[in-house]
Each structure stands twice: as structure tokens, then as C-alpha cells.
Amino acid sequence: MTIELRMPALSPTMETGTLAKWLVKVGDTVESGTIMAEIETDKATMEFESIDDGVIGKILVADGAENIPVGTLIAVLLEEGEDLSAADAITADPIAKTPNAEAPAPTTPVAVTPVIEQKPVAKSAPAPMVSGNKTDRLFASPLAKRIAQQNGYDISQISGSGPHGRIVKSDVENYTPSAATNVAMQCISGDAPYVEIKLSNMRKTIAKRLTESKQTVPHFYLGVDIELDNLMAARKQLNSLSDDYKISVNDFVIRACALALIKVPEANVQFHGDVMRQFNRADISVAVAIEGGLITPVVRGADQKGLRAISDEVKDLAKRAHEGKLMPEDYSGGTFSISNLGMMGVKQFQAVINPPQAAILAIGAGEQRAIVKNGELTVATVMSVNLACDHRAIDGAGGANYLAAVKMFLEQPSTMLL
Amino acid sequence: MSVQKFDLVVLGSGPGGYVAAIRAAQLGFKTAVIERENLGGICLNWGCLPTKALLRSAEVFHNMKHAADYGLIAADLGFDLDKVVARSRGIAAQLSAGIAHLMKKNKITVIEGQGSLVSPSKLSVEKDGKKTMIEATDIILATGARAKQLPHLQADGNLVWTYRHALVPNMMPKKLLVIGSGAIGIEFASFYNELGADVTVIEMLDRVMPVEDEEISTLAEKSFKSQGIKIKTNASVTSLKNKKDSVICTIEAKGGKSEQMEVDRVIIAIGIDGNVENIGLEENKIKTDRGHVVTDQWGHTNIKGIHAIGDVTGPPWLAHKASHEGVILVEKIARDKGNKDIKNLHPMDKGNIPGCTYCRPQVASVGLTEKAAKEKGYKVRVGRFPFMANGKAIAMGEPEGLVKTVFDDKTGELLGAHMIGAEVTEMIQGYTIARTLETTETELMHTIFPHPTMSEMMHEAVLDAYDKALHF
Numbered sequence: 001m002t003i004e005l006r007m008p009a010l011s012p013t014m015e016t017g018t019l020a021k022w023l024v025k026v027g028d029t030v031e032s033g034t035i036m037a038e039i040e041t042d043k044a045t046m047e048f049e050s051i052d053d054g055v056i057g058k059i060l061v062a063d064g065a066e067n068i069p070v071g072t073l074i075a076v077l078l079e080e081g082e083d084l085s086a087a088d089a090i091t092a093d094p095i096a097k098t099p100n101a102e103a104p105a106p107t108t109p110v111a112v113t114p115v116i117e118q119k120p121v122a123k124s125a126p127a128p129m130v131s132g133n134k135t136d137r138l139f140a141s142p143l144a145k146r147i148a149q150q151n152g153y154d155i156s157q158i159s160g161s162g163p164h165g166r167i168v169k170s171d172v173e174n175y176t177p178s179a180a181t182n183v184a185m186q187c188i189s190g191d192a193p194y195v196e197i198k199l200s201n202m203r204k205t206i207a208k209r210l211t212e213s214k215q216t217v218p219h220f221y222l223g224v225d226i227e228l229d230n231l232m233a234a235r236k237q238l239n240s241l242s243d244d245y246k247i248s249v250n251d252f253v254i255r256a257c258a259l260a261l262i263k264v265p266e267a268n269v270q271f272h273g274d275v276m277r278q279f280n281r282a283d284i285s286v287a288v289a290i291e292g293g294l295i296t297p298v299v300r301g302a303d304q305k306g307l308r309a310i311s312d313e314v315k316d317l318a319k320r321a322h323e324g325k326l327m328p329e330d331y332s333g334g335t336f337s338i339s340n341l342g343m344m345g346v347k348q349f350q351a352v353i354n355p356p357q358a359a360i361l362a363i364g365a366g367e368q369r370a371i372v373k374n375g376e377l378t379v380a381t382v383m384s385v386n387l388a389c390d391h392r393a394i395d396g397a398g399g400a401n402y403l404a405a406v407k408m409f410l411e412q413p414s415t416m417l418l
Numbered sequence: 419m420s421v422q423k424f425d426l427v428v429l430g431s432g433p434g435g436y437v438a439a440i441r442a443a444q445l446g447f448k449t450a451v452i453e454r455e456n457l458g459g460i461c462l463n464w465g466c467l468p469t470k471a472l473l474r475s476a477e478v479f480h481n482m483k484h485a486a487d488y489g490l491i492a493a494d495l496g497f498d499l500d501k502v503v504a505r506s507r508g509i510a511a512q513l514s515a516g517i518a519h520l521m522k523k524n525k526i527t528v529i530e531g532q533g534s535l536v537s538p539s540k541l542s543v544e545k546d547g548k549k550t551m552i553e554a555t556d557i558i559l560a561t562g563a564r565a566k567q568l569p570h571l572q573a574d575g576n577l578v579w580t581y582r583h584a585l586v587p588n589m590m591p592k593k594l595l596v597i598g599s600g601a602i603g604i605e606f607a608s609f610y611n612e613l614g615a616d617v618t619v620i621e622m623l624d625r626v627m628p629v630e631d632e633e634i635s636t637l638a639e640k641s642f643k644s645q646g647i648k649i650k651t652n653a654s655v656t657s658l659k660n661k662k663d664s665v666i667c668t669i670e671a672k673g674g675k676s677e678q679m680e681v682d683r684v685i686i687a688i689g690i691d692g693n694v695e696n697i698g699l700e701e702n703k704i705k706t707d708r709g710h711v712v713t714d715q716w717g718h719t720n721i722k723g724i725h726a727i728g729d730v731t732g733p734p735w736l737a738h739k740a741s742h743e744g745v746i747l748v749e750k751i752a753r754d755k756g757n758k759d760i761k762n763l764h765p766m767d768k769g770n771i772p773g774c775t776y777c778r779p780q781v782a783s784v785g786l787t788e789k790a791a792k793e794k795g796y797k798v799r800v801g802r803f804p805f806m807a808n809g810k811a812i813a814m815g816e817p818e819g820l821v822k823t824v825f826d827d828k829t830g831e832l833l834g835a836h837m838i839g840a841e842v843t844e845m846i847q848g849y850t851i852a853r854t855l856e857t858t859e860t861e862l863m864h865t866i867f868p869h870p871t872m873s874e875m876m877h878e879a880v881l882d883a884y885d886k887a888l889h890f
Contacts, residue, residue, distance in 0.1 A: 008758060051758065071761050141856030143831050150829065163762040169831070169856050
């Protein structure tokens with residue numbers, strides 16, 4: 001019997017994946033544990049391991065094939081004693097046909113890193129917007145097809161969450177049409193030459209989630225200045241004691257935010273339609289900029305962790321984030337987010353909430369500023385922070401209380417020992 | 419004390435628990451099920467199935483009484499209640515033995531006794547004063563529920579019954595009061611009425627079977643009354659006073675008028691309470707809410723490794739809901755542990771759980787009632803088709819009933835379907851499949867229903883919603 005290899009679900013939210021690259025070819029012998037391919041999910045690039053022993057008999061989707069629904073047949077593995085002809089009868093699932101397989105266009109994605117496909121667009125002939133997942137047969141429920149039609153959606157652009165990737169009603173209802181029309185406008189009116197950069201799955205996820213956040217979450221913003229002189233002194237003292245660690249200001253901020261969430265539980269919440277969730281633990285998502293986008297690994301139970309533990313964990317998470325090696329459990333969940341652009345010299349900014357979380361703290365740079373204290377002009381190290389809150393879950397006073405707690409912990413860092 | 423170790427242990431062997439155990443065993447978990455009473459739980463032993471056995475006796479008796487309508491002669495009609503009950507008990511025993519066989523076949527260890535959580539990974543099981551310890555990575559609470567009682571409505575098992583006593587009656591009541599007109603109350607009212615009892619049903623709300631579509635409730639009430647069942651809606655029983663072999667019931671109508679009634683027996687069927695006591699929930703800080711274990715959409719509780727399914731997690735209290743939850747939960751647990759064969763796993767859509775009541779006439783439904791759909795803001799299209807206009811129903815001598823469909827005018831989504839009449843409990847699955855597959859009215863219209871069947875009414879009720887009914 002041949003073994004069918006199907007697009008695996010590599011994260012709980014993964015609906016489709018991009019086959020970034022095959023690491024094996026037809027005829028290669030694999031055994032349990034052999035890395036066969038790299039698969040790009042909505043969040044990261046992951047390795048696809050074999051769980052069986054055998055010989056690759058057929059590869060049904062090419063490198064760079066996008067939007068392959070979870071469960072689609074992608075390759076065939078032959079068991080011992082079978083020859084290549086055993087795989088002949090097996091054909092690809094209709095949905096798995098790739099643009100490459102259908103039309104060997106000159107723009108075939110580069111095999112190694114098919115993320116950015118640069119393609120000059122001629123001014124006179126705007127390239128038609130061809131959907132990436134052209135299919136022979138589309139699996140969608142009748143109701144989903146009708147609602148898509150009524151809303152004027154191109155159903156082939158919607159990814160299905162039903163059995164075998166079937167598009168169901170909720171997929172259409174949760175679908176936000178992309179900005180394709182705007183781009184088309186640009187093609188017509190814009191004179192400036194440009195290149196088209198293919199969206200990575202991460203970029204698509206960022207676009208979808210943050211659009212959803214800005215459109216459906218009523219944001220309000222609270223800003224405060226925090227004096228850091230005590231914190232800088234404490235940090236300097238801690239770091240001078242050992243070379244085993246180097247605590248950053250950001251580590252202090254993570255701990256302060258976590259402790260403040262426990263102190264002001266009305267800020268450690270999520271809005272879930274009919275109910276609110278109030279968390280008893282502070283899991284802090286830390287935004288990390290990586291090539292092609294950003295990701296928010298989570299420091300879980302940061303309220304119960306010391307500065308050194310937080311520091312080590314953040315370093316490990318950031319390192320793995322840059323290497324694209326975060327596991328789904330590293331970046332899913334989180335009860336609160338921190339986005340720090342201080343190291344890039346940003347004085348202050350406002351961040352977009354990361355749903356279903358209800359708040360995010362935007363951290364600016366710590367800098368020496370002239371301030372007035374007791375009627376006198378003096379110099380202090382000051383950092384401006386800005387809290388964005390989901391007003392459905394957190395009210396102004398609650399947000400203010402939370403921000404006051406963060407300020408207290410950071411200005412009097414010894415209180416973090418209590 | 420020896421400790422037995424398992425991958426997965428299910429507390430309770432009802433239709434939720436034993437199905438979860440089978441699925442777990444199929445997925446390679448070393449599985450055990452703990453049962454304090456009979457394998458199969460209430461459903462097989464004291465609920466769904468033994469009542470169906472009783473109601474079948476009532477149905478055959480009804481047909482015998484109407485033999486002349488079919489050109490048949492049946493003389494000296496009568497029944498032997500003990501034998502009717504014995505048949506029902508025999509069927510329960512047969513089915514429970516069937517579960518024992520299924521457990522054995524799937525290599526599931528059955529542990530008899532009262533189980534209770536000691537820690538999130540340990541259970542103690544007590545049987546005849548002897549305690550054993552069970553350890554498991556995952557524990558599923560499937561302890562079910564029992565008849566709800568109130569301080570002034572307490573069953574004694576002699577004069578005042580719950581469903582449990584009504585299944586093995588200590589006498590054939592001449593006068594019977596049934597408190598509550600949900601599925602359980604109405605089924606017993608139907609059974610005892612058929613055997614000749616003078617039955618009164620008390621319902622607190624303004625109509626019988628209040629979860630059903632209003633139109634169906636009205637038809638049901640009309641039919642029950644024509645069969646001689648007395649129905650008092652907007653009324654409640656404020657006290658029960660037990661005499662030697664009868665009960666004095668005080669019934670208060672909404673608005674304050676109260677009356678007294680003396681009956682032989684009373685059946686309390688005012689709902690059910692989850693079995694959440696003495697199983698170690700509090701000690702292990704497992705979240706409960708008004709007598710039910712709180713779970714997420716998959717069946718996980720707030721404590722890692724502890725899960726719950728079925729009646730103990732709240733309404734709807736239906737065996738098929740419990741079984742379905744059990745399968746989904748076990749597959750989710752397997753997937754979380756890295757089983758890559760688990761695909762297409764989705765949480766249950768509670769809107770697609772059908773409900774059936776086996777009174778005469780039967781009632782079955784799925785999805786939203788007309789009223790609920792309108793309250794949700796849908797502009798609805800309603801289709802109706804009466805049994806009276808269906809050839810097969812007439813040939814069967816069952817011309818009483820209605821099939822009703824509710825569509826969303828905008829999208830053609832089948833929002834709900836409601837049926838009353840003979841055999842509707844066997845037909846509702848058609849509409850349930852339609853809802854699960856998200857068909858619109860178009861596919862239903864294009865579906866060919868076999869002739870002559872009562873299912874043709876399902877087709878006609880769809881056509882009628884779009885003013886295309888052919889036979890009415």
C-alpha cells in the first residue's frame with residue numbers, strides 16, 4: 001500500500017499552508033524523522049517530518065505552491081517492495097494544482113526562498129490579478145456560495161475551514177475582502193514604476209488580524225511619562241554583579257506590566273461576545289520584529305518570574321523568532337502585549353491591539369528630559385508609554401489605574417520585590 | 419494500595435462516557451470507564467430506551483384499540499402492566515449487556531464503583547467500602563444528571579415519582595398528575611393516558627413543550643386534549659400532601675387562583691440537575707456554574723487534564739449531544755498529543771442538535787423556531803405541509819400532523835425545521851443533514867424524495883416556503 005502524505009496542520013489556526021520547499025525528491029529513501037519539506041504556515045516556517053519509512057514515489061505539489069488546504073494530498077510514499085509505478089495511479093487533489101504545474105511561466109518562483117517575487121509591471125499593461133489558488137473544482141457549501149455571491153466576494157479567495165477545507169458559511173461571514181481593488185486603482189492612475197511583492201503568509205495574517213482589530217475593536221489611548229532614574233540605577237547595580245545575565249529595560253517593563261495586571265485585574269481581560277474573560281495569570285506577548293513582519297512570542301506567567309528568568313526567556317524567544325523556529329505554543333495565547341520601539345529612537349507611538357487581547361502598551365525611548373520638580377527645572381530619564389485599550393472590555397478609569405500601577409512599579413522598582 | 423494507571427479514564431458510562439471510551443480506545447489510549455451503577459447510564463437503563471419500550475407497548479395498544487379502522491377484529495383488549503414493564507426492563511438489561519460487550523471488544527477496563535477526583539490526575543473508586551486508586555493523564559467527567567426536585571416537590575418513590583419510579587410503577591394509577599411538560603413529562607403522560615389513566619399535566623409556562631416551535635406546541639396540546647389528557651398551562655404546583663395511597667396537590671394558576679386535586683400518583687418532571695456532587699470538583703477547583711461543570715467548546719475544564727461532556731455540562735440534556743461531545747473531545751485530546759490522523763476536527767454546532775419527543779403524536783425539531791429566528795432579526799420564509807395531504811400518512815391511518823420549515827429569506831439558509839406526527843423522530847435527520855451541509859432551499863428542492871413516503875412532506879414543506887407546494 002502506498003502512503004499518502006497530506007498537508008499537515010502545523011498550528012491550531014492553520015487552514016492552508018505554502019509548500020516553501022521540498023527537501024526530498026522522487027526516489028529518495030526517507031525514514032521516520034526525515035525532514036521532507038519546509039512548510040510556511042500563517043505564522044512561521046516549519047519542518048515537515050516523515051512519520052513512516054519508505055521511498056518518495058510522487059510529488060504532487062511544487063515548491064512555492066500556496067494556499068494548500070490542510071489535508072490536501074501533497075506526495076506519495078512507497079512502502080518497502082513497491083516500485084514507482086505504484087504511485088502512477090494517484091493524482092493530485094484538484095485543489096492542490098499549483099500555478100507552476102499548470103503554466104510553466106517564466107516567473108516560476110525561485111526554489112529556495114519563494115517569498116518575494118519581484119516582477120516589473122509594465123505601465124501600459126497592468127498585470128491581471130490572478131488568484132494564487134486557481135482550482136478546477138471549488139469545495140464550498142451551497143449556503144457559503146450564495147452568501148459570497150450576495151456580498152460580491154470572489155469565493156476562490158476565501159479559505160475554507162470545513163471538512164477537507166470546504167468553505168462554509170462562517171468562512172464567508174468572517175472574510176474581509178483584500179485591498180485588491182486599491183492596488184488595481186494604483187495600476188491605472190499611478191505613474192511611478194513599482195515592483196509587486198508577493199505577500200508572505202505572515203504578511204497576510206498581519207493584514208487580516210490588524211484590519212479586523214482596527215475595524216472591530218474600539219480603541220482608546222492613554223499616555224503617561226515614566227521616570228526611569230531609579231530603574232536605571234537598579235539595572236546598573238544588578239548587571240554589575242554578574243556577567244551571567246544582562247537585564248534590559250524591556251525586561252523590567254515586562255515584569256512591571258505583568259505585576260500591574262495582577263494588581264489591577266480589570267485590565268487583564270478579554271472581550272468574548274457574551275462574556276468577558278478575566279485572567280488570573282499575566283502572559284505577556286512581546287512584539288518582535290523579524291524579517292518580513294513581526295511575531296509576538298509569549299512570556300507566560302511573567303508575574304511569577306524574576307527579571308533574570310524573563311530576560312533569559314525573551315532572549316531565547318527572540319532568537320528563535322529570528323530563526324523562524326518558534327513553535328505554535330510559543331506565540332499563541334497571551335493576555336497582554338508590549339511593543340517597544342524605544343531602541344529605534346521613537347519617542348512615543350500608539351499600537352494596534354492584538355485580538356482577542358484587550359490592551360497593548362507602546363513603549364518609547366528612555367531619554368534625558370528637562371522636567372519641573374518641586375518648582376525647579378531638573379533633568380530626569382523619562383520614557384513615554386501609551387496604552388491602547390479595547391473599550392468593550394476596559395474603561396478609561398480601569399486603564400488609568402493599570403497605567404498608574406505600571407508607572408509605580410517602574411518608578412519604584414524595589415516594589416517589584418514585594 | 420495498588421494504583422492502576424491509564425492514559426484516559428471516563429467517569430460515568432452513559433451515552434457520553436461509553437462512546438468517549440470507545441473512541442479513546444480506538445485511538446490507542448489505554449482506557450478505563452468507571453460506573454457506579456449500570457453500564458449505559460441513565461439513557462440505556464432509566465431513560466431514552468426503556469421509555470421507548472413502554473411507549474411502543476402503548477402504541478401497539480392504541481393500534482389494537484383502533485383495529486376496526488383497519489378492518490381488523492381485536493376483542494377482549496387489555497394489558498398486563500407488569501409484563502409491559504418487564505419487557506422494558508429486559509430491553510434495558512439487554513442493551514446494558516451490549517455495552518459490556520463493546521467495552522470488552524475495545525479492551526476498555528470497566529471499574530465498578532463510585533469514582534471521585536483526588537487530584538487532577540488521580541481518582542479514587544469506592545465499591546463496598548473498598549477503595550482503589552486510578553491514575554490517568556486525562557480524565558473525562560461524564561457523570562450525567564438526575565431529576566430536579568424542589569423543596570416542596572420531593573419524590574418519595576411511592577406516591578410521588580421521578581422518571582425512575584415511573585418506569586417501574588408500583589401500581590397503575592387511575593389519576594395521575596404530571597408536573598412539567600418537557601419531553602420526559604409528556605412521554606409519561608402519553609404512556610399512562612394510553613393505558614387508561616386520567617392524566618393532568620401542569621406546565622409553568624404558557625404552552626406545553628415550551629422549547630418547541632409555538633405552532634407545534636399548539637398542535638400538540640390540541641391533540642393531547644383530544645386524547646383526554648388534561649393540560650393546565652401558566653400553572654404551578656405549590657404543595658404536595660401525601661395521604662395513605664394518594665396525594666393532595668395544590669395547583670396555583672398564574673394570577674393567584676388555586677385549586678386542590680387528589681391523585682393516586684404524581685410524576686415530577688421539572689428538569690434535571692447535573693451530578694456534580696461528591697466527585698471532587700470543589701477540592702480540585704474545577705469551575706462549576708449553577709450545578710454544571712463549565713467547559714470550553716471542546717469540553718476542557720479550567721483544570722488541565724480534566725474534561726467534561728454530556729448532561730453534567732448543561733443543556734440540551736440529550737444523549738446524542740453527549741456522545742458527539744465525547745467523540746470530539748477525545749479526538750481533540752489525541753490531536754493535542756500529536757496524533758496526526760485527526761483531521762477535520764470542529765467543535766459541535768449546538769444549533770444542529772435535533773430534539774425528539776416520543777409521545778403520540780411524536781415531535782421532532784432542529785434549529786431555530788420561527789419566533790427565535792424572528793427575534794434574531796431574520797426575515798423568515800415559513801413552509802408548512804399537513805399530514806392530511808400526504809398519501810402515505812393517510813394510508814398509514816396517521817393523518818394528524820404537520821411539517822414546518824423556517825428559511826432565511828435573504829440567503830435561503832434552512833434556519834429550523836419542526837415536525838409533529840407519526841414517525842417524525844425518524845425523519846428529522848434529513849433536515850439535520852441539510853443544516854450540517856449548509857444546503858439552501860435550492861438543493862432541498864432538487865432532492866428527490868421517494869414516493870410514497872411520509873418524507874415527501876419534508877420536500878413539500880420546503881416547496882411551500884417558496885410558494886411552490888404541489889399537493890396542498
